[in-house]
Amino acid sequence: MDTGTLIAGRYRIKRLIGRGGMGVVWLAHDENLGRDVALKTMNVDPGLTKEQRARDAERFRREAQAVARLDHAGLATVYDLGEENGTRFLVMQYVIGPPLDDRIAEEGPLSIEETASIGVQIASVLGSVHARDVVHRDLKGSNVVIRTDGVVKVLDFGVAAFLDPDTTGLTTTGERPGSLECMAPEQVRGKPVDPRTDLYALGCLLYAMLTGEPVFTHESELMLPGMIVERPPVPPGRLRAGIPSELEDLVLQLLAKDPGERPAHAGEVWRRLAVWLPERRTPEQALVPWAEVDPLRPFTHPMGPEARPVRAWAASGRNGRSGRTGATPGRHGRPSH
Structure with a gap:
């Protein structure tokens, strides 16, 4: 074409x-x-x-x-x-924004808040997908795009699996089972997949966001399948100081070789990640122009205006005007009197 x-x-x-x-x-x-x-x-x-x-x-x-x-x-x-x-x-x-793997390559390890902000959005998508008996099977950094407003989009269901409740069988949209970088042990072995397969891949993404490194790497890609199946991952806390122990525990649980040892569903992952989400900021801060991708924004300024009108308002000199007086922002940006 x-x-x-x-x-x-x-x-x-x-x-x-x-x-x-x-x-x-x-x-x-x-x-x-x-x-x-x-x-x-x-x-x-x-x-x-x-x-x-x-x-x-x-x-x-x-x-x-x-x-x-x-x-x-x-x-x-x-x-x-x-x-x-x-x-x-x-x-x-058409989704405009950098893939997650590009952001990690450019920024290195992401902050705990940014990792949580991206992670909970992916977990939310997986929860919706899994509730409709679909397993992505190829979740990886290049299939996760971050828009300028911080909204995360999960793309490419080209090798998705459909769990048919009527036949308890599995049909797929492609022959290959996924990409090695985030492939679960059961995929390497050619075993049946289920939603916990995607949770393993999410664990790989969280690991990469926290450390800047993949879970497993080798100069020869032929060695990766054996490492995925047999070798335990290096705890992310050994590669980066300051990772909360509860967050490290979650990542390592997601990376368990046995699917039965992983979190039960995406909702559990969302709940445990949400602890590290950033706090809401003031309405005035939502009207400060920004140009770079901001994964925190959906949580610091929920339902906030998009970048284009904010830039236009700032150029007009009308940003930051308030119709209220005598009120100061509280902890979550709510006026306190």
């Missing part, structure tokens, strides 16, 4: 964004609605039989349906699904 190609009479291809296990993701412009979108096309192996192509097409369709039926602020919205000249495509919300 070339830049400038028009798909379905409305989606104009602008550039390549990336490649996944099941397809290629493009930045496109929806000429009907005048907005940029992410357009994913399905890879078609020319060596596949007709039956195999039909199977992969069905998996691609199920990926779209899996994400479309989920309703969570931390997921990219599905806009459209179709086929153009034999190429199946999925149109989704």
Whole structure:
């Protein structure tokens, strides 16, 4: 597919964004609605039989349906699904922001508050996904994007697993089980997965945020599967001073080799991480312009204005005006008299 190609009479291809296990993701412009979108096309192996192509097409369709039926602020919205000249495509919300792995590479270990702020948002997404019998299976730093306002989006359900309550079976949208960097031991062994598989991956992300390092690393990737299955992780407190013992305990529990030893569900992880969330700040501080990604903002200024109007108000010289007098902010930004 070339830049400038028009798909379905409305989606104009602008550039390549990336490649996944099941397809290629493009930045496109929806000429009907005048907005940029992410357009994913399905890879078609020319060596596949007709039956195999039909199977992969069905998996691609199920990926779209899996994400479309989920309703969570931390997921990219599905806009459209179709086929153009034999190429199946999925149109989704285009999320602007750095991937989590890029932020860790640039910033090094993140603060405890930032780690908690990102972690609880991922846990919230996983809770919603798991409640609908979907397991992501490929949660990793490149699939977590942080917007400027601090909202975290979990992307790429290309290898998601669907737990079918009617057959107690498992169907998947892709052949590969995920990426080694956050792969759980049961995935390495080829065993069945469940929501606790995603919790292991969340543990890997928390570990990387706290230490700036992956749980396991080796100059030869061939050695990683054995390390994941057999070697205990180095406690993050040995790599970085000042990590609360309760937080370290949570991370190590998430990284347990036996799924039965991990937290029971994403809600438990959310509850235990929320202890380290930042406190709410004053309304005046919400109107101070900012340009960098701020993962704390959803908690320091919940439902606060976006960056663009804040910049406009500051440029007009009207930021910080208050219609109230005689009140001082309390502990959580509430006026105290």
